[in-house]
Amino acid sequence: MAVQIPRLLLVILGAMFLQQTCAALGRNLPSIIAPAIITDLGLDPALAGVYVGLAAAASLFFQMGCGGFILRWGALRMSQLALVMLAIGLAAAAVGPLFFFALSAIIGGGGAAVSTPASSHLLGRYSPPKQAPLVFSIKQTAVPAGLLLSGLVGPWLTAWLGWRATLEIAALFCLVFAVALQPLRATFDNDRMPGRAFKLSDLWLSGQVVAGSPALRNLAFACFAFNGLQTVFIGFFVIYLVHMGHGLATAGAVFSLAMVVAVPARIFWGWLGSGHVAPRVLMGALSLGMAASTGLLGLSGTGWPLALFATVAIGISLTAMSWHGVLLSEAARLAPKGMSGAATGGVLSSGQLGALVLPLTYALVLSLTGQHGWGFAACGLPALVVGLALLRRPALPD
Template sequence: MSRMLIALAAMFLQQTFASVGKVLPAVLAPLVIAELHADPAWVGVYYGTSAAASLVAQMGCGSFIVRNGALRMSQVALVLLGGGMAVAAEGSLPGFAASAIIGGGGAAVSTPTSSQLLYKVSPPRLAPLIFSIKQTAVPAGLLICGFLGPAMAAALGWRGAVLAIAAACVAFAAALQPLRARFDDDRVPSRRFRFADFRATIASVVRAPDLRGLSLACFAFNGVQSVFTAYFVTYLVALGYELSAAGFLFSVVVAVAVPCRVLWGWVGSFHLAPRLVMAGLALGMAGSIAVTGRFTAAWPMAAMGLVGAMLSATAMSWHGILLSETARLAPAGSAGAVTGGVLSFGQIGALLGPFAFSLLLRLTGGYGAGWAVCIIPALWVGFSLLCQRVPRESVIRSGTTRPTLG
């Protein structure tokens, strides 16, 4: 048990640093834009470039995790993230482009590595709960960055804030070193990276029906989450609310995701099959989106906050239970690689979701069509998971076996 708790604490902190590093540029963007006299659209370019780098990194990280060990690759992810932020502190647009590639690609590896390590040390029955606790690090990182980022920038300047977080990432990577012998005892030094690994990673999740279903769920869930985080505040402002009020409401509803991630993991560990929990989240997501699309200026903020909290409880809270199922279904020793493959579909959803929403907003001049389209993948995933036939359900719930990919 102590080994599991040490691993959980290490991966929670690793994921927190990754979350802080990924969101810090957005928090400091107004200061950077003002100094560089840059177009605000470059923020979107930065995160689009980062998402593309994340997609490549998650598709290709499997061999590196097997060869070097999950703990070592967690360290590498933190060092790359810190290095990327240090490059951004140079303060030029090319520097930010390089930062998006280096830091974005590095941060993206943090989830597959933590999945590989945690599944190895977690009791199978507790895996949904353990993974969900670890994934609360992401919203925790968002909240920490939201509070500390502006304060650090005020005290140190935006460059100083970026360099301070970069140094913290590298320092924590070094702090993980004493744990390496304990957790990387399963690495395979003879494993080599091949470009064919990209194709093999995608094939491994597309050919297996259960993993294919999780990949499509990740695509839909991450797409809806990206639309929610990108447009919810803007949507409220368009309805007539002040930016400060809309931003405060968004912060409150996002905070709901922290306990909900743990709650869904507990339900998936002790009360319902994870597949059914994800189906419920998908259907709840669809219902919340449908109501969100019907907001008007006459709605009281409390009502909007309640609906937003329901959307956050579903669209922002699925990660741990989906990742634990992905690790359970992966062949032995391949949890990191398979997780990267499933998450790559999520990255595609994160790219296409906001793009489709933006296109519909431009074509229709309103937000309703964009929210309506988001309902479709959520509904489809919900009913697909409900109707999915899962063989040997009792074995799956006990978590005593792993399938093989054919």
């Protein structure tokens, strides 16, 4: 029997898919075209890790504090705000000096951070509980779609127009879609609480929701490892391939190939987690896959053919780039009533902590050893711990 999908769910799923595509493009494009920026400005490649770390620090703050603002102004309005912030961040990076790159990381990282809790709040309202992992996974395929755009179009535009114009075009794209969402606001922000007074404690609302639930705390620990490793892969894989002697366009194509694989993988894991396999078991298996794939990169070297790098990248994409729908739907399911945005924001805040700590760990390993592969292997260790813990005992309710 065919599943009847509510019309409003289809509308908001499509809108949030495009919103998340813009968010992924806006946050990650500077990292994808970083080799061109580094060469043009004569920068140390390790500064890419500082950029990613600053973005993660900003994301941590914004995701911790966005729950109260979602309740007051509505998740769709916050989605628009997120897109405007991403546009400002990209425009700041196009200016060029290091101060503006720092500004870009903070503003753009904050915008990307708000986008996911806002979209999760909306989908949590309209998704049937049993289909939630699949619905969230479909929405989250927008992230590899945005990364695919970054990996294919970013290097091409950079070669044609330069890296500054590439960032400016992406900024305009985010701004236009923020305006395009406006007609949907009356329908989808009808649960907002405009009379809700702002309190300083609202900045920590998401953290309080997660801290009060052992199951959400366990999800937060998993998100730390998953999101941190994902951030390392996005931030450094293209740089690593260029370091190994491959051109930027070739490295971007390999990265994009991996992102293509993540699209069906996210949908498949979401379907598998929708009543076929317990989300705890599924996330445990994905954790071990992440650790194994990054461990293989730790063994890589100049003798590796490009096809082998591509194979490992696909392995990372199948795992570290494909867990989102399962984890986010669990966070929404376990959240107190009306608190889906706050719960997912709190869980993702832990992920942003991972996105802060692991890229800086990678940069430290690279600075000490000069080995990119060792950096990937070191950043895969938290995923190994999470995988063993999830498969050893029922840390999450099935």
